[in-house]
Amino acid sequence: MRTEHRLWVPSRRRFLTLSGAALAAPFVITGPARAAGQVIVRTPGGAYDDIMRRHVYDPFTQETGITVMPVAATVAKLLAMFKANNVELDLIDTGDGPLVTLGRMGALDPVDYGSWKWTKPEDVGAEYRSETRVANFVYATVLAYNKESFPDGKHPKGWAEFWDAEKFPGPRMLADMATSAPDLEFALIADGVPRDQIYPLDVDRAFKSLSRIRPQIRKFWDTGALSAQMLSDKEVVLGSIWNGRLQTLIDKGAPLGFDWTGNMIQVQALGVFKGSPNKANAQKLIDFMMQPAVQAKYAKDLQYGPTNQKAFGMLPADQVERMPGSPRSKEIGFMRNVEWWESNRDKVNRAWSRWILG
Amino acid sequence: MPLRHFAKWALIAPALALLLLLFITPIGWFISESLAELGSAGEVWLEAKAVLGSRAILGAILNTNGIALTVTLMVLVIGYPLSYALSRARGFAFSLVLICIVIPYFTSVIVRTYAWMVILGRNGLINQVLLGLGLAAEPVDLLYNRTGVIIGMTYVLLPYMVLTLYAAMKAVDPRLLQAAEGMGAGPFTVFAKVFLPLTLHGVTAGALIVFILALGFFITPALMGGPGDIMMAMLIEREIELSQNWPVAALMTIVLLAITLLLYAVYARFADRTEEGFAR
Numbered sequence: 001m002r003t004e005h006r007l008w009v010p011s012r013r014r015f016l017t018l019s020g021a022a023l024a025a026p027f028v029i030t031g032p033a034r035a036a037g038q039v040i041v042r043t044p045g046g047a048y049d050d051i052m053r054r055h056v057y058d059p060f061t062q063e064t065g066i067t068v069m070p071v072a073a074t075v076a077k078l079l080a081m082f083k084a085n086n087v088e089l090d091l092i093d094t095g096d097g098p099l100v101t102l103g104r105m106g107a108l109d110p111v112d113y114g115s116w117k118w119t120k121p122e123d124v125g126a127e128y129r130s131e132t133r134v135a136n137f138v139y140a141t142v143l144a145y146n147k148e149s150f151p152d153g154k155h156p157k158g159w160a161e162f163w164d165a166e167k168f169p170g171p172r173m174l175a176d177m178a179t180s181a182p183d184l185e186f187a188l189i190a191d192g193v194p195r196d197q198i199y200p201l202d203v204d205r206a207f208k209s210l211s212r213i214r215p216q217i218r219k220f221w222d223t224g225a226l227s228a229q230m231l232s233d234k235e236v237v238l239g240s241i242w243n244g245r246l247q248t249l250i251d252k253g254a255p256l257g258f259d260w261t262g263n264m265i266q267v268q269a270l271g272v273f274k275g276s277p278n279k280a281n282a283q284k285l286i287d288f289m290m291q292p293a294v295q296a297k298y299a300k301d302l303q304y305g306p307t308n309q310k311a312f313g314m315l316p317a318d319q320v321e322r323m324p325g326s327p328r329s330k331e332i333g334f335m336r337n338v339e340w341w342e343s344n345r346d347k348v349n350r351a352w353s354r355w356i357l358g
Numbered sequence: 359m360p361l362r363h364f365a366k367w368a369l370i371a372p373a374l375a376l377l378l379l380l381f382i383t384p385i386g387w388f389i390s391e392s393l394a395e396l397g398s399a400g401e402v403w404l405e406a407k408a409v410l411g412s413r414a415i416l417g418a419i420l421n422t423n424g425i426a427l428t429v430t431l432m433v434l435v436i437g438y439p440l441s442y443a444l445s446r447a448r449g450f451a452f453s454l455v456l457i458c459i460v461i462p463y464f465t466s467v468i469v470r471t472y473a474w475m476v477i478l479g480r481n482g483l484i485n486q487v488l489l490g491l492g493l494a495a496e497p498v499d500l501l502y503n504r505t506g507v508i509i510g511m512t513y514v515l516l517p518y519m520v521l522t523l524y525a526a527m528k529a530v531d532p533r534l535l536q537a538a539e540g541m542g543a544g545p546f547t548v549f550a551k552v553f554l555p556l557t558l559h560g561v562t563a564g565a566l567i568v569f570i571l572a573l574g575f576f577i578t579p580a581l582m583g584g585p586g587d588i589m590m591a592m593l594i595e596r597e598i599e600l601s602q603n604w605p606v607a608a609l610m611t612i613v614l615l616a617i618t619l620l621l622y623a624v625y626a627r628f629a630d631r632t633e634e635g636f637a638r
Contacts, residue, residue, distance in 0.1 A: 074599055075599060075602070076598045076599050076602070079602060083391065101602060171480075176585075177596065177600065178580065178592075178595075178596060178600070180600055214585075217585065218502055219502040219584065219585065220585055222580055222581075226581060229472070229475060233475070233476070233479050233480075233481055233482070234480065234481050235479055235480055235481075235501070235502070345600060345601055346601040346603055349596060349597075349600055349601045349603075350412075350414070353412075353414030353415075353418075353588070353593065353596075354413060354414050356585050356586060356588065357413065357414050357417035357418070357421075357586055357588060358413070
């Protein structure tokens, strides 16, 4: 996702001035790096960094002596670095989509599966491995409902019912273009398109379908934080949301529920920045992060699904049940086609602007 | 070069160098690099025509100017009396008002914006009071629409106006007001004929700062606005971050920059005239 870096708003905004993007100011690296060296990782920041430090970075340093330094950077900043020939970080931990774009621009080195010593590459699901990127966790966009408005069993099941404002009245939210991709897939499912025939997206049909529900949309959310806030403040009683965000609210006692019908599976992935100063260390960190035991630990805390299929066996059964990318989630959901989005985002962005201001 | 001129330029030089290094160079680099991607001047021209002719961008330009203008007026209406009170207050009262205006300014814009969301929401503080007192039958929509954007931006930009106006009001010689009173002018006449004209340059300066800052606003409208409240900066961000269409982003940047500079030119002319007027 592009997505995940939007979970933590400040890290995203910090670099959002044009000058910042253009300057690609060097990261200040203080103090001498240890003998074993270091690896600088672009991460989404915030709570994500804490979890990864505990379960991945610190154990990795103990094992190898290599220090891990997480930094924030938007895709535009990464692109500016690459264009300015000034690559200062090694590993990119971000949405699958931006990595596809960077890969197409020739900004990524191949993932060196042959050098792995901790992880068996074939344990990582085939759909999560590609030449220049490998997914490190799976998340899903799900249908959230407020239980005070819709008691369990009487809530909308799937996107066709989400679109039915007569049967299920109340303000709703869906994802904004600014999340990297609006919920066009859900709009098509609501309009009767079968889950296995969503791609290539019929953009016109999707926007027509969105127009039908638009009067009920209180806001299109552009960050994970905003989507969580709107649900917990009861600004909306129905909405699309990332499962991890929703689970956090439920764990805090909010009267909210999941509906996994038509959940959209998305992945976060790793890629090695071409021209990076510590690329060998970056390859090692990928290998380390892909181990089933390591993935099981961070997936449990993140509430997101592992990509190493062996990790499912190390997680509590009830959590596997509500984990993106689990057999159940795959059975009733679909996987977002990022390749399609990376090829068509520009076109959709323009259509979105016309639609939203029209 | 006369010494006076040399001294003037020597004083300006550091600021100019900083601006050149940190603002003009990167922007110039960004714009030229991005436009170079298009290949030829003909291509740039075609793209520029497409950008200027696009309904989305025209809509955003209208939105941006409309919002900036409304916010500037709101800030002025709230800021002028507030600044007056501040310029008259002494001791503890002065510190208190100043702290109330300035402290929030040190807090992150995002935090302040989220605070507003708690206050203005359908189940927020204001709606609970309205519903509780029976002043409204159902929640009033104060958020995720134009009203929300205006409230949020007015709040964020208020300190710029207040501090500018405060400086202008503090500079007014109180003896001028006393003299006017002494010659029989009532409070309204003193205000309209003496105080207001003497603080007018503060009003134009404050309004300009607020307006120009408002033109580039991004976070507040993104968080507090409705689906249609798209401002230029939001479109530019999307072109850079999402579409990675830097040529179009560069062209939009030029449009926004041109609007800003045009307004500044108008202001500069206007400000020169008023100064001449005072000199005579």
